[in-house]
Amino acid sequence: MNLNEIKTYFPILTQSVNGHPLVYLDNAATSQKPKVVIDTLEAYYQTYNANPHRGVHTLGVKATDAYEAAREKVKTFINAKETAEIIFTRGTTSSLNLVAQSYVGQFLKEGDEILITQMEHHSNLIPWQQAAKKIGAILKYIPLSPNGTIDLDNVKESMTANTKFISITHVSNVLGTINPINEIVKLAHKQGAVVCVDAAQSVSHFKVDVQDLACDFLAFSGHKMMGPTGIGVLYGKKQILEHMPPIEYGGEMIDFVGLYDSTWKELPWKFEGGTPIVAGAIGLGTAIDFLEQIGLETIRLHEKKLANFALEQLSAIKGISIYGPKNPEQRGGVITFNIDNVHPHDLATFLDQEGIAIRAGHHCCQPLMKWLNVSATARASFYLYNTEEDIEFLINGIKKAKVYFEDAFAI
Incomplete structure (x- = not known):
């Protein structure tokens, strides 16, 4: 599959916005969906819409087979040891909250330390914040280096004999920083x-192997990897998951129910109460097929090339501040920046009139904004269907915006 022609696989990318061809650069928020994923969802709802695991009729069996086949695809995609280690959730946020309530809330105690960083998305900060309050644990932060990376010496210094749990993003959704997860896991x-890893910004951009990382938990979302919204994954080591209690009760997670007590199914189903996210899981399986057809190494090389080109072009613009590491080897396809005297929301609104979609705001990272000493930033994030031409549109749009706002201030 030729990446130069890949936009044709994505129906939404063929449209015009405000009279201009759509240039979609908000992939860290959500990715667009190829037609094959859309067709998969349509086929499910039109031909075998049924509840998995509950019916012996033809549609139920077909839905069950497709749902569990998707779980097998996820297992292979991240190289989990067993299928039982793959739990379907509503997304990264749900996965992390499951760990916070079922693991941290049950097995940590007063005085234990939870270690995170200031670069975390709110979804990988608030669950630990609230769990720490509830059990009397201590929430601590690994200091960031000035360029927005993590120094392993700071990790070592932050850890004590009381450190029981670490949760960290694999790739920052603001700084683009790729964190040294292997080394952090070894130290932990x-x-x-x-160790829990927020892999929302990594699994669809380069190869993630949970056995190689040796992490204990890993969470990600389908909608950031060309799959449907409302579906996500929690990977957990089987020996840990087996001792964790479910946090949602009813439906498919039960084994035996009596009047005064109940027992639960084995993994992974004991964590999947209620009607499963059937269409979402099946659509995610198709998205994984699409990603593997292209190849994660191909995607990573493409995004590095785009990031390097964007960094060079943006750096040449007067009055721009770029956040995070400048070395493309240390970052994913996310570039966050500000333009002097132009509010990020104003810039994003101006660019939208040019058909260019970027993100503006705090990106669900308010503590990181405080660390950067800004209230908000603009963010361009790339994916496999973006091109250097898209970046040229962005650069030209920013230059137009600078002239427009400079003239406006001059009035």
């Missing part, structure tokens, strides 16, 4: 701590 395990 020496200390006897469990």
Whole structure:
């Protein structure tokens, strides 16, 4: 599959916005969907819409087979050891909250330390914040280096004998920083701590192997990897998941129900109460097929090339501040920036009139905005269907915006 022609696989990318060809650069928020994923959802609802695991009729069996086949695809995609380690959730946020309530809330105690960073998305900050309050644990932050990376010496210094749990993003959705997860996991395990990885910004951009990372938990969302919204994954090591209690009760997660007590199904179903997210899971399976057809190495090389080109072009604009590491090897396809005297929301609104979609705001990272000493930033994020031409449109749009706002201030 030729990446130069890949936009043709995405119906939404063929449209015009405000009289201009759509240039979609908000992929860190959500990715667009190829027609094959859309067709998969349509086929499910039109031909075998049924509840998995509950009926012996033809439609129910077909839905069950497709749902569990999607779980197998996820297992292979992240190289989990067992299918039982793959739990379907509503998304990264739900996955992390499951860990916060079922693991941290049950197995950590007063005085234990939870370690995170200031670059975390709110979904990987608030669950630990609230769990710490509830059990009397101590929430601590690994200091960031000035360029928005993590120094392993700071990790070591932040850990103590009381450090029991670490949760960290694989790739920052603001800084683009790719964190050294392998090394952090090794340090944590020496200390006897469990590690959870927010992989929302990594699994669809380069190869993620959970056995190689050796992390204990890993969470990600389908909608950021060309799958449907409302579906996500929690990977957990089987020996840990087996001891964790479910946090939602009813429906398909039960084994036996009596009047005064009940027992639960085995993994992974004990964490999937109620009607499963059937269409979402099946659509995610198709998205994985699409990604693997292209190849994660191909996608990573493409995004590095785009990031390097964008960094060069943006850096040449007077009055621009770019956040995060400048080395493309240290970052994903996310570039966050500000233009002097132009509010990010104003810039995003101006660019939208040119058909260019970027993100503006705090990006669900208010503590990081405080660390950067800004209230908001603009963000361009790339994916496999973006091109250097898209970046040229962005650069020209920013230059137009600068002239427009400079003239406006001059009035």
